[in-house]
Amino acid sequence: xxxxFFLRHYNxxxxxxxxxxxxxxxxxxxxxxxxxxxxxxxxxxxxxxxxLQGVRVAHIKELFPLxxxxxxxxxxxxxxxxxxxxxxxxxxxxxxAERFDERQRExxxxxxxxFLLNRCFGDDTKGVVAxxxxxxxxxxxxxxxxxxxxIARHRGFGTISLPHGDSPHYSQLIxxxxxxxxxxxxxxxxTIFDRVVVPNELCSVRFRPFMNESQLAVLGSPxxxxxxxxxLSGLMPPSPLVRSDSRLKIVMFLRKANFTTFWEExxxxxxxxxxxxxxxxxxxxxxxxxxxxxxxxxxxxxKLPNVRVASDxxxxxxxxxxxxxxxxxxxxxxxxxxxxxxxxxAADYLIAARSAVAYYMPETELKCRDDVxxxxxxxxxxxxxxxxxxxxxxxxxxxxLDYPDANVLPRYVTLLxxxxx
Numbered sequence: 368x369x370x371x372f373f374l375r376h377y378n379x380x381x382x383x384x385x386x387x388x389x390x391x392x393x394x395x396x397x398x399x400x401x402x403x404x405x406x407x408x409x410x411x412x413x414x415x416x417x418x419l420q421g422v423r424v425a426h427i428k429e430l431f432p433l434x435x436x437x438x439x440x441x442x443x444x445x446x447x448x449x450x451x452x453x454x455x456x457x458x459x460x461x462x463x464a465e466r467f468d469e470r471q472r473e474x475x476x477x478x479x480x481x482f483l484l485n486r487c488f489g490d491d492t493k494g495v496v497a498x499x500x501x502x503x504x505x506x507x508x509x510x511x512x513x514x515x516x517x518i519a520r521h522r523g524f525g526t527i528s529l530p531h532g533d534s535p536h537y538s539q540l541i542x543x544x545x546x547x548x549x550x551x552x553x554x555x556x557x558t559i560f561d562r563v564v565v566p567n568e569l570c571s572v573r574f575r576p577f578m579n580e581s582q583l584a585v586l587g588s589p590x591x592x593x594x595x596x597x598x599l600s601g602l603m604p605p606s607p608l609v610r611s612d613s614r615l616k617i618v619m620f621l622r623k624a625n626f627t628t629f630w631e632e633x634x635x636x637x638x639x640x641x642x643x644x645x646x647x648x649x650x651x652x653x654x655x656x657x658x659x660x661x662x663x664x665x666x667x668x669x670k671l672p673n674v675r676v677a678s679d680x681x682x683x684x685x686x687x688x689x690x691x692x693x694x695x696x697x698x699x700x701x702x703x704x705x706x707x708x709x710x711x712x713a714a715d716y717l718i719a720a721r722s723a724v725a726y727y728m729p730e731t732e733l734k735c736r737d738d739v740x741x742x743x744x745x746x747x748x749x750x751x752x753x754x755x756x757x758x759x760x761x762x763x764x765x766x767x768l769d770y771p772d773a774n775v776l777p778r779y780v781t782l783l784x785x786x787x788x
Contacts, residue, residue: 368395368396368493368494368495368783368784368787369395369396369397369398369487369488369491369493369494369495369787370390370395370396370397370398370487370494370495370496370497370783370787371397371398371400371483371484371487371488371494371495371496371497371519372386372387372397372398372399372400372497373400373402373496373497373498373499373507373515374399374400374401374402374403374407374413374499375401375402375403375499375505375506375507376403376404376407376506377407377410378499378531378532379403379499379531380407380410380412380413381412381590382499382529382530382531382532382533382588382589382590383497383499383529383530383589384412384413384415384416385589385590385592385594385595385598385776386497386529386589386776386779386780386783387399387416387419387422388415388416388419388595388598388776389589389594389776389777389779389780390779390780390783391419391420391421391422392419393780394421395421395780395783395784396421396422397421397422397423397487398422398423398424398425398483398486398487399413399416399422399423399424399425400425400426400427400430400483401413401424401425401426401427402426402427402507403506403507405426405428407426408424408426411602411603411604412599412602415602427439427479427483430482430483430486431479431482435475435478435479438475439475439479439511442467442472442475442476442508442511443507443508443511445467446508446510447505447506447507447508469510472510473514476510476511476514476515477514477518479511480511480514480515480518480519481518483515484496484515484518484519484522484524488522488524492522492523492788493523493524493787493788494524494525494787494788495524495525495526495527495783495786495787496515496516496519496524496525496526496527497526497527497528497529497783498512498516498527498528498529498560499528499529499530499531500528500529500530500531500532500554500557500563501528501556501557501559501560502553502554502556502557503552503553503554503555503556504553505556509556509559512556512559513559516559516560517559520561523788524787525561525562525783525785525786525787525788526559526560526561526562526786527560527561527562527563527564527782527783527786528557528560528562528563528564529564529589529779530564530565530566530570530588530589530590532570532699533566533567533570533588533590533591533699533702533767533768534566534567534569534570534573534699534723534767535695535697535698535699535701535702535722535723535724536697536720536721536722536723537569537720537721537722537723537725537726538719538720538721539551539572540719541626541627541697541718541719541720542625542626542627542719543625543626543627550576550577551573554573554574554577555577557574557577557578558577558578558582560582561582561786562582562583562584562782562786563578563582563583563584564584564585564586564779564782565583565584565585565586566585566586566587566588566589566590566767566768566770567585567587567588567766567767567768567770568585568766568770569723569766569767570585571583571585584782585770585771586770586775586778586779586782587768587769587770587771587772587773587775587778588702588767588768588769588775589775589776589779590699590702591699591702591703591706591768592768592769592773592775592776593706593773594775594776595776596703596706599684603682603684603685604682606681606682606685606688606689607678607680607681607685608649608681608685608686608688608689610689611647613645613646613647613673614645614646614747615643615645615646615647615691615692615743615746615747616646616647616649616689616690616691616692617640617646617647617648617649617690617691617692617693617694617743618648618649618650618651618677618686618687618689618690618692618693618694619637619648619649619650619651619693619694619695619696619714620651620683620686620693620694620695620696620698620700620701621633621650621651621652621653621662621696621698622653622696622697622698622718623653624653626697626718626719626720627718627719627720628696628717628718628719629716629717629718630662632716632717632736633662633696633714633717634662634665634667634668635736636694636714636717636736636739637650637662637668637671637674638667638668638671639736639739639740639743640674640739640743641671641673641674643743643744643747645747646673646743646747647673647674648673648674648675649674649675649676649677649681649686649689649690650662650663650668650674650675650676650677651676651677651681651683651686652676652677653698663676683700684703687700687701687703687704687707687709690704690709691709691710691746691751692709692710692711692712692742692743692746692751693709693710693711693712694711694712694714694733695711695712695713695714695722695724696714696717696718697713697715697718697720697722697723697724701724702724702767702768705724705728705755705760705763705764706764706768708754708755708760709751710731710746710751710754710755711724711731712731712732712733712739712742713725713728713731713732713733714733714739715732715733715734716733716734716735716738717733723763723767724763727759727762727763727766727767728755728756728759728760728762728763729759730754730755730756730759731755
């Protein structure tokens with residue numbers, strides 16, 4: 368069977384690469400088309416996929432003449448909400464979209480969609496097309512995805528939306544400007560697909576208001592299942608981080624800039640940690656919006672001798688392997704650390720959200736500055752063993768990563784096979 372996978376950015380690569388690996392190791396073939404930045408062509412996981420039998424990887428820029436690609440990209444930018452938010456450029460984009468309306472945009476959308484489908488499937492009448500979670504404010508405009516899905520469905524192909532995350536937030540009102548607990552229409556775009564896949568029930572809450580039960584599949588986390596983590600450990604490039612002989616190494620993972628974060632107190636916590644003797648701290652900004660976060664440009668933090676901001680070549684797994692303890696502001700990257708029994712401190716008092724880590728494992732939660740001090744002091748005094756209450760950790764793994772059981776990746780292949788016909 369054949370499949371066509373579209374990948375946009377790091378989150379897609381993180382969560383969908385394991386599915387592609389299992390799809391091809393089950394004897395199937397696929398095309399992987401990158402539709403975000405060309406830099407992802409160099410990602411070590413994308414390089415791994417390129418080496419697998421039955422996989423063709425290409426960036427969309429490589430598949431079209433330059434003029435066609437530029438037109439496609441400009442139409443994308445014209446309709447992308449991130450561009451619309453930029454004051455002057457956003458107004459220009461809106462005016463262009465009004466002048467160059469949907470009817471005029473459709474021929475290019477159809478041309479590119481049909482080319483990609485023909486390239487992958489040829490005259491086949493069976494197959495499956497997979498995107499990640501497509502949202503109303505996606506970096507790839509929904510209008511083009513709707514055309515791709517409509518043409519694919521007309522030709523008899525299945526269409527699936529695969530996971531893009533694992534829902535590190537247990538609460539709902541987590542971003543600036545969110546003040547009402549109600550269905551988020553951002554996720555309503557998912558209804559264009561035959562099936563939408565989520566790793567856990569917590570993620571399903573986003574989509575259930577907009578679709579019937581048969582559309583939604585809860586299959587576990589491909590990114591953090593044990594089968595994939597064993598393979599991933601052998602793919603990682605060499606770590607740029609060197610283990611020094613300091614007594615305690617801590618990594619702090621920050622959230623995207625649009626999530627409400629209490630930056631003044633985050634800074635206080637950094638300074639508090641820096642005053643402990645023989646402690647090192649690395650701060651990891653979010654990969655897509657770290658430049659927007661005030662903490663990474665704070666001159667007082669830059670002067671601290673035992674604190675640094677992670678460089679771009681330090682992958683999250685490198686940082687977790689280096690660290691003895693992780694401080695988390697509700698990011699799913701720490702789920703791997705929980706599986707490995709490495710202490711994660713859920714700094715819920717620094718953000719507007721209630722994290723899934725703190726909800727399932729209350730022993731991880733930092734509720735105030737005193738908690739930070741006592742936890743760090745405790746690790747220095749007693750070490751980092753026996754941090755979790757094992758019953759709580761197993762509950763987290765069952766509900767968040769291994770739902771309904773640990774046999775995760777075969778379930779994804781089965782679903783894709785069923786969709787492909």
